[in-house]
Every structure is written in structure tokens, then in C-alpha cells.
Amino acid sequence: MIKRRSTAPFWTGFAIIVALLIIAPLVLPEFWRRFVTEILIWGLLAMSSDILIGYTGMVSFGHSAFFGLGMYGAAAALLTVKPPNLWLAILYGLVGSAGVALFVAYFSTRLRDIYFAITTLIFSQIFYVIIFTWTEVTGGENGLTFSRPQLGIPGLYSQPFTSNTLHWFVVAVVAASYLILRRITQSPFGMVIQSIRENEPRTRAIGYAVERYKMVAVMLSGLFAGLAGVLYAIQNRFAAPDFVYFLVSGEAVIFNVMGGIGTLVGPIAGAAFYLLLRELFSRFLTEYYLIPVGIIFIAMIIFLPQGLLGFMRRRLNQ
Amino acid sequence: MELISGLFHAIPYEQILIQTLNGIVTGMILALVASGLTLIFGIMDVVNFAHGELFMLGAYMGVVVLAVTGNFWLALVLASLIVALIGAALQITTLRPLLGRDPLTTILATFGISLVLQNYALWQFGPVPRKIQEPITGQFALFYLEYPWYRILIAVLSAAIIGGFWLFLKYGTYGIWIRATTQDRVMAQAMGIPVPWVHTAAFAIGAGMAAASGVLFGPLIGVNHAMGVDWILKAFIVVVVGGMGSLGGSIAASIFVSLLEAYASIWVSPAQAGIVSFVVLILTLLFRPTGLFVPTPK
Amino acid sequence: MIASDASPASLVDLEDIHTYYGKSHILHGVSLRVGRGEVVGLLGRNGVGKSTTLKTIMGLVNPSRGRILFEGRPVTNLPAHRLARIGIAYVPEDRRIFRLLTVMENLRTGLDRNGVSEARKQELLDKAFSYFPVLAERRNQPGGTLSGGEQQMLAIARAMMLEPKIILLDEPTEGLMPRMVSQIREIIDVLHRDGVAILLVEQNVPLTLEASQRVYIMEKGTVRHHCPASELTVNHAVIHQYLGV
Numbered sequence: 001m002i003k004r005r006s007t008a009p010f011w012t013g014f015a016i017i018v019a020l021l022i023i024a025p026l027v028l029p030e031f032w033r034r035f036v037t038e039i040l041i042w043g044l045l046a047m048s049s050d051i052l053i054g055y056t057g058m059v060s061f062g063h064s065a066f067f068g069l070g071m072y073g074a075a076a077a078l079l080t081v082k083p084p085n086l087w088l089a090i091l092y093g094l095v096g097s098a099g100v101a102l103f104v105a106y107f108s109t110r111l112r113d114i115y116f117a118i119t120t121l122i123f124s125q126i127f128y129v130i131i132f133t134w135t136e137v138t139g140g141e142n143g144l145t146f147s148r149p150q151l152g153i154p155g156l157y158s159q160p161f162t163s164n165t166l167h168w169f170v171v172a173v174v175a176a177s178y179l180i181l182r183r184i185t186q187s188p189f190g191m192v193i194q195s196i197r198e199n200e201p202r203t204r205a206i207g208y209a210v211e212r213y214k215m216v217a218v219m220l221s222g223l224f225a226g227l228a229g230v231l232y233a234i235q236n237r238f239a240a241p242d243f244v245y246f247l248v249s250g251e252a253v254i255f256n257v258m259g260g261i262g263t264l265v266g267p268i269a270g271a272a273f274y275l276l277l278r279e280l281f282s283r284f285l286t287e288y289y290l291i292p293v294g295i296i297f298i299a300m301i302i303f304l305p306q307g308l309l310g311f312m313r314r315r316l317n318q
Numbered sequence: 319m320e321l322i323s324g325l326f327h328a329i330p331y332e333q334i335l336i337q338t339l340n341g342i343v344t345g346m347i348l349a350l351v352a353s354g355l356t357l358i359f360g361i362m363d364v365v366n367f368a369h370g371e372l373f374m375l376g377a378y379m380g381v382v383v384l385a386v387t388g389n390f391w392l393a394l395v396l397a398s399l400i401v402a403l404i405g406a407a408l409q410i411t412t413l414r415p416l417l418g419r420d421p422l423t424t425i426l427a428t429f430g431i432s433l434v435l436q437n438y439a440l441w442q443f444g445p446v447p448r449k450i451q452e453p454i455t456g457q458f459a460l461f462y463l464e465y466p467w468y469r470i471l472i473a474v475l476s477a478a479i480i481g482g483f484w485l486f487l488k489y490g491t492y493g494i495w496i497r498a499t500t501q502d503r504v505m506a507q508a509m510g511i512p513v514p515w516v517h518t519a520a521f522a523i524g525a526g527m528a529a530a531s532g533v534l535f536g537p538l539i540g541v542n543h544a545m546g547v548d549w550i551l552k553a554f555i556v557v558v559v560g561g562m563g564s565l566g567g568s569i570a571a572s573i574f575v576s577l578l579e580a581y582a583s584i585w586v587s588p589a590q591a592g593i594v595s596f597v598v599l600i601l602t603l604l605f606r607p608t609g610l611f612v613p614t615p616k
Numbered sequence: 617m618i619a620s621d622a623s624p625a626s627l628v629d630l631e632d633i634h635t636y637y638g639k640s641h642i643l644h645g646v647s648l649r650v651g652r653g654e655v656v657g658l659l660g661r662n663g664v665g666k667s668t669t670l671k672t673i674m675g676l677v678n679p680s681r682g683r684i685l686f687e688g689r690p691v692t693n694l695p696a697h698r699l700a701r702i703g704i705a706y707v708p709e710d711r712r713i714f715r716l717l718t719v720m721e722n723l724r725t726g727l728d729r730n731g732v733s734e735a736r737k738q739e740l741l742d743k744a745f746s747y748f749p750v751l752a753e754r755r756n757q758p759g760g761t762l763s764g765g766e767q768q769m770l771a772i773a774r775a776m777m778l779e780p781k782i783i784l785l786d787e788p789t790e791g792l793m794p795r796m797v798s799q800i801r802e803i804i805d806v807l808h809r810d811g812v813a814i815l816l817v818e819q820n821v822p823l824t825l826e827a828s829q830r831v832y833i834m835e836k837g838t839v840r841h842h843c844p845a846s847e848l849t850v851n852h853a854v855i856h857q858y859l860g861v
Contacts, residue, residue: 053422059422059425107603110603110607111603111607113421114363114365114421114425114562115558115562115607117365117422117425118365118554118558119558119599119603121551121554122551122554122555122596122599125551125596126593126596129589129592129593129596130593132589133587133589133590246551250429250433253426253429254426254429254430257426287437287440288437288438288440288441289437290433290434290436290437291434291437291438291441293433294430294431294433294434294437295430295434297426297430297433298412298427298430298431298434301416301423301426301427301430302412302415302416302427305419305423491724491728494717494721494724494725494728495725495728497714497716497717497721498714498717498721498725501714501715501716501717502712502714504676504696504712505708505712505713505714506697506725507675507676507695507696507697507700508674508676508696508697508700508705508706508708509697509700509725509726509774509778510697510700510701510725510726510729510778511697511725512697513697514695
């Protein structure tokens with residue numbers, strides 16, 4: 001018999017945070033409102049990467065590719081289909097990132113650890129180069145600009161996004177994503193991938209088709225990263241190759257480590273922490289904020305390896 | 319007969335020969351960079367993300383020493399030494415505490431170091447690229463081109479440095495220590511080899527080699543804070559293709575990939591020629607994942 | 617523990633050592649002593665912690681509790697390479713010679729130390745080659761090309777290059793042919809005559825009883841029995857109880 005832990009504390013905490021996020025645009029000045037929205041989007045990216053790094057134990061630097069393809073996929077929908085349709089943008093974006101994910105997933109089964117990490121890094125660079133040089137399709141260096149689609153259900157109603165409704169939309173998507181991912185990590189599938197992280201040979205010996213689980217994990221991770229890319233595209237109305245550059249993947253991993261891997265919500269906190277630090281330091285040091293932020297990051301790896309929320313890992317996963 | 323001679327004439331011999339030379343020059347620099355990376359990975363399982371930045375720092379140190387002394391060779395030697403010391407310091411402060419932990423942590427730590435170093439260079443030296451004057455400016459006639467002697471010098475010097483390193487590994491006492499530690503860190507310790515210091519020394523040597531590459535390559539391109547980024551990716555590709563941990567493999571792979579890219583640039587733009595290395599990587603991973611230049615394990 | 621009256625000066629002392637591998641509590645309070653120049657056997661079934669004891673002495677594993685003394689001085693958490701320099705040498709269970717280094721280079725890992733003259737190095741080499749002529753023949757071959765028995769000899773010779781005061785031998789006769797086993801037996805005697813102490817972990821009980829002055833018997837991570845080797849040769853009950861032979 002499985003002892004059921006009380007989930008009340010979790011739902012209370014969740015409700016409080018979501019409520020705060022909903023109120024945010026009403027109380028914060030525009031700059032900070034946008035800041036919070038960005039944290040959520042990057043947080044979603046970091047969360048998706050946590051599925052691979054924290055839960056399956058596969059370090060990936062390929063998330064910039066998933067994110068970027070999600071972004072460009074949305075751009076494709078918004079530019080080619082008139083009138084620009086929100087759901088189509090999401091669909092195209094997800095398909096784009098799923099395609100990349102499939103590609104990466106294939107290699108994920110053949111490589112382990114460091115080799116996989118480096119290869120995903122190189123792959124994200126491959127996509128960067130392709131996007132950068134295929135100017136006719138992707139706009140090359142300058143990227144693509146497009147207009148924001150309307151929020152609505154086709155045929156029923158639609159209205160343009162206001163900055164508030166956009167924020168709420170993002171909150172809804174990210175919150176839903178979190179709940180879905182959380183459910184998945186607590187499911188039998190989630191248990192298996194965690195056991196792959198703990199001891200892959202043993203998991204294989206027990207009889208699980210480790211390759212398939214890994215591939216699904218990559219696809220899952222890629223989909224949600226792509227979703228983050230779509231949200232970003234909608235929020236900012238442009239797509240640029242910079243976001244496919246491997247540094248973005250690096251930042252995602254930084255968010256994970258700073259926030260605490262294997263917690264799903266830790267990476268969001270990590271993203272918030274990083275972006276706040278960046279904001280803070282760039283006030284004093286203009287462009288060189290990465291020097292102190294980088295040093296803090298390194299110090300955290302050495303002295304606080306479980307990240308900000310790592311100590312709550314057990315509780316968060318119940 | 320006419321068809322054959324027609325085909326013959328269609329092959330751009332001169333271009334191929336020129337590109338062969340270019341490929342070898344770039345390949346030797348890449349080999350020097352990749353050797354350091356392979357050494358560091360082989361001995362302590364550290365994927366040094368900051369290696370490109372050590373290359374960049376070397377180039378900048380070269381600029382500085384050159385400005386002060388006016389002597390290229392002094393710049394080459396001093397820059398390598400300075401960066402080797404910086405490398406040792408980095409290893410002791412950030413990598414030693416991480417020994418024995420999950421390899422992910424060292425990848426991240428070196429990634430963090432690369433961010434810090436890049437921005438530090440940007441801060442100290444500004445965004446405008448600097449120039450290193452080559453020590454010899456003569457050129458020789460190669461078909462319809464004036465080919466700079468300096469490029470040949472680069473290839474020769476890189477080969478000399480790599481060769482010297484190989485000899486050191488094979489015959490020197492400390493070379494044996496490095497090889498023993500690479501093979502079996504635990505038994506090396508049990509034999510009295512001070513493994514923590516061997517690690518530091520290896521990192522320093524790798525850093526020094528990267529720095530030397532930076533100084534040598536400096537005159538060919540502008541020295542700026544982002545110059546390491548392309549090299550680190552190429553170096554990673556080459557290390558994987560050559561068989562991770564295999565020194566000979568990464569050297570062979572460096573030349574192989576650089577030649578292919580040079581040849582490709584006869585027909586496509588340099589940016590697109592860069593895709594060649596990616597393609598080689600993918601093919602290697604699909605068909606010979608242990609490395610192209612490493613004998614298949616039995 | 618039986619104290620021996622005519623015991624030689626203490627070389628290695630373990631006092632209540634507890635060692636963990638991750639979460640597994642392998643050594644539950646091991647105490648033992650090896651005197652100068654003594655050959656001491658460490659017996660026990662598989663998995664009782666004999667190898668871990670050797671590794672702890674060698675500094676390859678750190679004990680969570682307890683003390684290790686060398687010549688009376690505490691050395692408990694010193695790193696392995698320091699211990700090798702002060703006189704402890706280790707010959708592990710799977711030999712673990714450097715496969716890609718030549719025989720000569722393997723020996724050099726022990727020879728190349730500060731304060732050893734070239735003449736002395738040559739002496740040590742000559743001694744090793746005289747004990748193990750086969751190594752002299754194969755001196756420029758990579759270690760990995762040697763046979764199992766030859767690798768064992770190389771592992772021992774390599775340890776001798778450190779001029780150790782004590783050699784920790786972990787199952788040196790495992791997997792060797794009888795001819796090699798007696799060769800190992802002779803080497804142990806020779807080392808003993810040279811004044812080198814030996815802590816011998818072995819599954820081969822008769823050999824251990826012949827070669828050692830004293831033996832300890834371990835069970836479940838701790839020392840259960842300790843007596844002179846001669847006593848144990850006739851005490852079949854004890855042998856049966858702890859070793860199941």
C-alpha cells in the first residue's frame with residue numbers, strides 16, 4: 001500500500017505563488033512586469049532542461065536549438081499564415097522543436113555523459129550556423145520580425161494581447177507546464193528515468209528499454225523548451241539567431257544548477273536569481289555584469305552544489 | 319582522350335595546392351589547441367570549456383608583451399608562460415575542489431570560467447580588435463599568389479611544439495608521471511606520484527599550448543575577446559572525431575578536418591565550409607563513435 | 617588481541633578503524649599491528665574487508681573513525697602519494713600495472729624519486745632483474761603484453777623500487793599457476809630477509825601460514841582472531857570457523 005503524503009502544503013504553496021504572479025502586472029511598473037514574464041519564460045526553458053539533467057541525468061547543451069526552433073517555428077506560422085494565429089504558432093513551434101528533439105534523441109541513445117553533452121553543444125551550433133547563413137528563409141543575422149497574434153479561440157472570439165493578458169497567458173502556460181511535468185515525474189515513467197539517472201546499467205538489467213525512455217525524455221524536454229521559444233517569440237515579436245547560440249543552452253544549465261537540479265521549480269528560481277543578479281550588476285557595471293555573475297556561479301558550483309532549492313528536492317518531488 | 323584532358327583541366331590544381339597549404343597551417347594550430355584539450359581531458363576527465371579563452375588570453379598577452387618589448391618571440395614565450403600560470407591558478411582554485419564530483423560540475427565550472435574570462439578581456443581591452451605584427455613579413459610566389467612565409471612558420475612551429483611535447487611525454491620523468499596518472503590515477507598515487515600536482519601541471523601545459531596557438535595565430539586575424547569561441551567548438555569536434563583522450567588521434571583529426579574545410583572553401587563560402595566539420599562529426603558518431611583515427615576496440 | 621612478548625618495534629598500527637564506501641560500512645573497528653620486518657597474514661572470507669583494510673592503510677580510502685600510525689607517528693588522513701614516499705608500498709589485487717607503459721617505465725614510476733642517486737637506482741634495478749629475470753628480458757615491452765604471472769612480478773618489483781619499509785600484498789597468488797605461486801612464496805621470504813615488513817592478504821591459507829609470523833583473521837569488517845601462525849596451523853577448528861576450509 002502506498003502511503004499517501006498530504007499534498008496540501010504543495011497546493012497551498014502553488015496557489016500562493018500563482019496568485020502572486022497573477023497580481024504582479026497590476027502592482028508592478030511595466031519594466032518589472034516584463035521582467036517577471038521573462039523569468040517565467042526562461043524558467044520554462046530551464047524546467048524543460050531539468051527533465052534531462054536533473055531527472056534523467058543527461059547533461060544537454062542542446063536546449064538553445066529546441067528553444068530557437070520553437071521561436072522560429074512560431075515565426076514561420078505568424079509570417080506565413082494570415083491572419084496570425086496563436087495556436088498555429090504554438091503548433092508550428094512545437095513541431096519544429098520536436099523535429100530537432102528527434103534528431104538529438106537519436107544520438108542520445110548512442111552516447112553517454114560527456115560525449116553526449118559535447119555533441120548536443122555542437123548540434124546547437126550546427127543549427128545556429130544553418131539559421132545564420134540561410135538568410136532567405138531565416139532572415140540570417142537580423143532574424144525575423146512579426147506581429148503578435150491575437151489571443152483567442154478561432155471562430156469564437158479574439159482580442160489583441162495587452163501586456164497584462166499576455167503576462168497571464170504566460171503564467172497559465174508555465175503553470176500548466178509545471179503541473180504536467182510534475183505529474184510526469186511522479187508517474188511510473190518518471191520513476192524509470194530517475195532510476196536511469198541513479199544507475200543506468202542496473203535499470204537496463206532489470207529489463208527496461210533504457211534507450212526508449214531516454215528518447216522520450218529528450219522529446220519531452222525538447223517540446224517544453226520549444227514552447228518556451230514560442231512564448232518568447234510572441235512576447236517579443238522577433239526571432240533571432242542569438243537565441244540558438246549555445247550560450248543560451250549554457251544559461252539554461254546555469255539556471256538549473258543555481259536553482260537546484262531535479263526539483264523542476266528550482267530552475268525557475270535559478271532563472272529568477274540569475275536574471276536579478278544580471279539586472280543588479282548591469283546597473284553598476286554596464287556590460288561586464290557577467291564577470292561577477294560568473295564568479296558567483298562558479299562559487300555556487302563549488303560551495304553550494306545542490307543549488308538554492310536543492311535542499312527541498314525531496315519534498316518537492318512528493 | 320579529349321574528355322579526360324577536359325576533366326584534368328577542370329580540376330583547379332593550383333587552388334587545391336594552395337588550400338592544402340592553408341589546411342595544413344590551420345590544422346597545425348588546431349592540433350596545438352586540441353592537444354591541450356586532449357591532455358586535460360585524458361588526465362583528469364575535465365572537459366575544459368575555457369580552453370578557447372586561454373587561447374584568447376594568450377593572444378592578448380602576446381599583444382601586451384609585444385607592445386612592451388617589440389619582440390615577437392619573447393611575446394610568444396612569455397605569453398605561454400603567463401597563461402600557463404593563470405591556468406595553474408584556475409585549476410587549483412576552481413577545479414581541485416571539484417575532483418571526484420560529477421563530471422557535469424567541471425564542465426559547468428569551466429563554462430563559468432570562460433564567461434568570466436571573455437568578459438574580463440572585453441572589459442580590459444575593449445571591443446576593438448588588436449593586431450599582432452608577424453615576425454617575418456616576406457612572401458613567396460605560389461602560382462598566382464603571394465603566399466606569406468609566416469604561415470609556413472606557424473605550421474613548422476606548431477609541429478615543433480607538439481613534437482617537443484610528445485618527446486617530453488615519452489622520455490621525461492614528468493612525462494612518465496603524466497602518462498601513468500592518465501592511465502591509472504589511483505595506482506599513480508600509490509607509487510608516490512603527487513597526482514594533484516600532476517593535474518595542475520597538465521592543466522598548465524594545456525593552457526600554455528593554447529596560449530602559444532593564440533599568439534601564433536594572432537597575426538592572421540584580429541585579436542578580440544570572442545576569438546576563442548570558434549576554436550573551442552572546432553577543437554571539441556576534433557577531439558571527439560580523433561577519439562577522446564587520444565593525442566595522436568586529435569592531431570590527425572585536426573589536419574584532416576582542416577584540410578577538408580580548406581578544400582570545401584574552394585567551392586563554397588568560408589562560413590558554409592565550416593559545416594564540413596559538423597558533417598564529419600555526425601558521420602563519425604554514426605559510424606565510428608570511438609573516433610576515426612583510433613583503432614576500433616576489440 | 618594477544619600481545620606478543622618478543623614483538624618487534626611497531627611499524628604500522630591501526631586503531632579502531634571504521635571505513636565506509638559511500639553508505640556501506642565496510643570496516644567496523646579494525647585494529648591490527650605490523651612490526652618492523654614482520655610478515656603478517658590477513659585472512660578471511662571474500663568480502664570481509666581485507667582489501668579495504670589495505671586500501672585504508674595506503675591512504676586510498678579515508679577512514680571515518682580511528683587512527684593509523686606509522687613508526688609511531690599518526691598518518692591517518694595523509695594522501696597516498698605521501699605514504700608511498702615515507703615507506704608504504706601497495707600491490708593491489710588486480711596487479712594494476714600501467715599497461716601502456718613499458719616494464720622499464722613502470723619501474724621508473726617507483727624509482728624516480730628525490731634523493732636517490734643514479735647508482736642506487738641502478739642497484740635497485742639490478743636487484744629487481746635478478747629476482748625477476750623475465751622482466752629484464754621484457755624491459756621495453758608495454759606492461760599490457762605481459763602474462764598474468766609476469767604482471768604480478770612487475771607489480772611487486774615496482775613496489776620494491778620505492779624501497780618501502782612495508783609492502784601491502786593483496787592476493788598475490790590469485791589466478792597464478794603453481795610454479796608461479798612458489799616463486800611468489802620465495803619472493804616473500806627474500807623480502808623478509810631484506811627486512812621489509814609485509815602485510816599479506818591471501819585466500820591461500822597454507823601459503824599464508826608458512827610465510828607469516830602472525831596472522832589476523834577478519835570477519836564482517838572486524839578482526840576476530842589473532843595468533844602466531846604456528847598456532848593456527850594446528851588449530852583446524854578456528855580455520856574452519858572463519859575460513860570455511
